Amino acid sequence: MFRKILIANRGEIACRVAATARRLGVKTVAVYSEADAQARHVQACDEAVLIGGPAPKDSYLQWQRIIDAAKATGAEAVHPGYGFLSENEEFAQACTAHGLVFIGPSASAIQAMGLKAESKRLMEAAGVPLVPGYHGADQDPALLKAEAVRIGFPVLIKASAGGGGKGMRAVYSADEFDAALASCKREAINSFGDDAVLIERYVQRPRHIEIQVFGDSQGNCVYLFERDCSVQRRHQKVLEEAPAPGMTAERRAQMGGAAVAAAKAVGYVGAGTVEFICEQDGRFYFMEMNTRLQVEHPVTEAITGQDLVEWQLRVASGEPLPLQQDELRMHGHAIEARICAENPEAGFLPATGALNVARWPAHVAFERGPVRIDAGVGEGDAISPFYDSMVAKLIVWGEDREQALARLDASLRDTHIVGLQTNVAFLRRCAATASFATADLDTALIERERAALFEQPGLPLQISAAAVVAHTLAAEAQSQDADPWSRRDGWRLFGASARRFDLEVAGQRHAVLLSRHHQGGMQLSIDGGEALAFAVNSSSLEQHELLLGSGLAQQRVRVNSYADGETVAVFAPQGSAYLTEIDALAHAGDGAAEAGRLTAPMPGKLVSFLAAVGDKVSKGQPLAVMEAMKMEHTINAPKDGVVAELLFAVGDQIGDGAELLRLEA
Template identity: 60%
Template sequence: MFSKILIANRGEIACRVAATCRRLGIRTVAVYSDADADARHVAFCDEAVHIGGAAARDSYLRADHIIEMAKEAGAQAIHPGYGFLSENEAFAEACAAAGLVFIGPPASAIHAMGSKSAAKQLMEKAAVPLVPGYHGEDQGPALLRREADRIGYPVLLKASAGGGGKGMRVVESGDAFEAALASVKREASASFGDDKVLVEKYLTRPRHIEIQVFADTHGNCVYLFERDCSVQRRHQKVLEEAPAPGMTEARRRAMGEAAVAAAKAVGYVGAGTVEFIANQDGSFYFMEMNTRLQVEHPVTEMITGQDLVEWQLRVAAGEALPLTQDQLRIDGHALEARIYAENPDKQFLPSTGTLRFLRTPPAVQFMRGEDVHGPAGIRIDAGVREGDTISPFYDPMIAKLIVWGKDRDEALARMRQALASYHVVGLSTNVAFLQRLVSSQAFRTADLDTGLIERNEKVLFPPPAPVGLEVIALAVAALFDREARERRIDAADQHSPWTHGGAWRLNGGVSRTLRFGYGEQVLEVTLSTNERGSTLIYADQAAPFACTCQADDIRINLGTRRAHGQVHADGETFHVFYAGRHVSLAWLDPLAHAGETESEGGKLTAPMPGKVIAVMVEAGSTVTRGTPLLVMEAMKMEHTISAPVDGVVSEVLYRVGEQVVEGAQLLAFEGKSGA
């Protein structure tokens, strides 16, 4: 076994690999960019080396430099994690040439599966079922269009070298083919340096089921059962679970054996995932093979009790697989939710900023064997801490929340409870969306397919719910507690009248009206206090009011009703977490000077930091509502800025290739009167 390895990655996967190494007594070397100097994975590893600038191409993609750093640190092997260089055959070859073990498959296997087109041809020879499509080398637009017409719409355009949902578009008709092809090629070139695409028949209600495989250098290959990854947005996974609901033993065996056949066909070694697209009738087709550890590997670990990173290390060190196929068992059910810094209400646009407040349910970082059966059954794989920044340079994942239960119902209940306890302040997250998702009837009843989110849009994207009495009362209690603490000038004498900030008056009562901003609304609440106590008046409701505050933990009495929640103040905004809901209320301080309100009427602004990659209009262009005006790239995804109404573009303020900050004005736009 190795005594020291370098982890050529960042974030939660670097911490995840380091956790297993620490348990096995293997020293770890972290690498970090300018943006990650204070990152959690740097502190978590035994050593750390700086490898370059914030952009991935200047740091985590510098293969030669990383190898040089590994040799200088005395590492014997390199673990690539996932993403970055994990599926780069040149990197795997360079590691071997430098006398370092690449903890992954042989370069030949990466090469064989690196091109989706070539992989499909190879799988066809290995008798693995394939989706009807075109996977050829001829990339002429006219030929690709003819192939799409032959296959029949809808078709899926997919980057041949792609992964992670990038470089993929569903094309509903021939009229939309040309624009979709251009977009996919741009995104593929930017993300993978290769603009080749393949065309496949798009199944209307498919499930995405993948099989975890493992092979060693002694000729052994097994499958560690399946994961259902059907719940996706923009072709990227949101929720994963194992085992797949409704999976029969016969189908599990058929898919597992097909996955093993795929691995053997390329002489595979190490951890890999064979992804299938499955029809509702049980038929399945090969999609691709990911020649690395997957983001969602924890659910497999939870139901098998195995440490897949340990398996990787042992196989890379030349050992045989720890278990045979007959020794592997499924125990219980596991779910994983990917917690992202993103705004689901704005088409899941990534969010950047500082994690000003972070509270999570009680959990461990890694579970194996008997640990999953503990009272919590919760695991969190995270690469960030409170105070860390989610930057525009890398994937906006905050953490992976994984739960285990003896069956799917218990796992679902634990996931709902865990999400309700996950509090994030400082940027937008998908936590509330995930809560609605796991509570939806479609997911609860396992009515799964890759279009689940779109099919249940009304349930998953409801209008903002009204702010109830309990929520507004918690905000009032937090505000008054903060004001009382700020007024205390003689804290050494707890009996001093100046230490207390109550509303008692010598000759009568007092009434105070507060206003909070909630989206576009202004909420008004009045607290009246006299010798008999306090009364809270809000939205035609009146209730006696009393509260107890211990830091952010607040308990309130509203007559016969009691409530308990947490309130985290960020400046003048009070973030109320109550009954699984997160409500942001901005206190409108009447003594503060009202700032000028900037009208956005004539502007189109950047929803996030990024780079302009296409401009479709020029000054003077007359456009209709919905016309694409400009395309931004951020976090390796494209975002199209469209005309909000009919009008005229009066000025284009950025050129292709220029970087823009969040909120920057991109174009000046004049809407037509009456539009």
């Protein structure tokens, strides 16, 4: 076993590797950028080395600096994590050339499987089923379009060197092809430094099922069963589970055998994932092989009881696989939810900001258990625009899928994040859809269940408004003096008092009236509606038990509330809500319309303007393309008009809410 390894990555995977290494008695070295000096992975390792600026191209993609750091600190091996340089054959080769063990497959295996077109040819020779498509080296746009027509629409354009949904577009007609190809190539060159693409038939209602494989230097190779990763947005995974629902033992053996054949075709050593696209009738086709550990590896660990990072370290140090195929067993069911900083209601636009509150359900860290949280950030940390939008992974395990689903819902309910937008509520709705609950799975599940997933009312106003009132009263109770004449809660010696709260929820304002009687009774009314009996028991500033109504209509609700500036975030079993307490004097000048402004919906880099000064544009017409967190986003015209001024240059870094251009009527 190694004495010291360097982890060439950041975030939760770096923390994950550090935790396993520590358990095995292996010292670890972290690398970090100027944006990550206080990051959790830096704290998790024994040593840390600064390698450059915040942008990945200035730090985590600078492999020579990483190798220099490994040699300077006496590391014997480099663990690449996933993303960044994990599938870069030049980096793997350089590690070997400098006497460092690359904890992963050989450079030749990475190269063979890293280029999708080349890997398709290898798999065809190995007898692994393939989706009909074009995987050639000729990248002439006219030829690519002709091949798409030959294959038949819809087709999928995929970056040959890509992964994670980047450089990938579904195209439904020849008219859409040219624009989609150009966008794919731009995204591919930015993400992977290679704009080559391949074209494949777009399988209808496909399931995305992947097989975890592991090989050692003695020639052994096994598969550790499968994961279903069908629930996706923008070709990126949202929920993953193991084993795949409905998988028969016969089909599992067929797919596992095909995955092992794929790995053996390139002499694979280490952890890898062979991904298949599957028809609803069970037919499966090789899609790609990821020559690294996957983000969703914890669900495999949960059902097998194996630590895959430990397997990586042991195999890389020359040991044989810890278990052979006939010794592997699986038990129970596991589901992983990717908690991301993004706004599902706005097309999953990435979000940035500080984690002012980050409260997790009761869990273990990086170990097998009923609830596990893998996170590289915590309360007080910030999500920057430089890296992936994932905040944490929530993994749950149960004796069966039904128990795992129940634990997933309870754990998402108890996950409270305040300070930036996340997809936690969306994940909870997604897991509760009829399609997911009954395992009616395919990659279009989110679109198919759109009505149940988007623009939902959320937490009832009656509960959320009562929670804000309870929070305010609790805050005042904590700060007030014992002197009754200094109290600010509306206390009167005789008679009743009334107090108004102006709240804004989802752009709508509401007037909430709290009536208090000297006997201690309280009532709430919203927007002049029927008054409800109101009682509150606050065990702290953040936890309240509300009692609303009376008699048979009485409702008892436990809620959590957190203040973030003027906003109060409310979490309850029924859902969550974000309400703003309006100070009328402080906002006296608000509301003036700023006609003609078009602003950036998130921080990022300006890729291109699609209109010039003087152009007439129509509502909905694409005007600009921005890149944030490795993905492209198109900004459309909010109304008809004429472009009066472009306020940035292509390549500029732009802040959230910055005005991009001006439109005139």
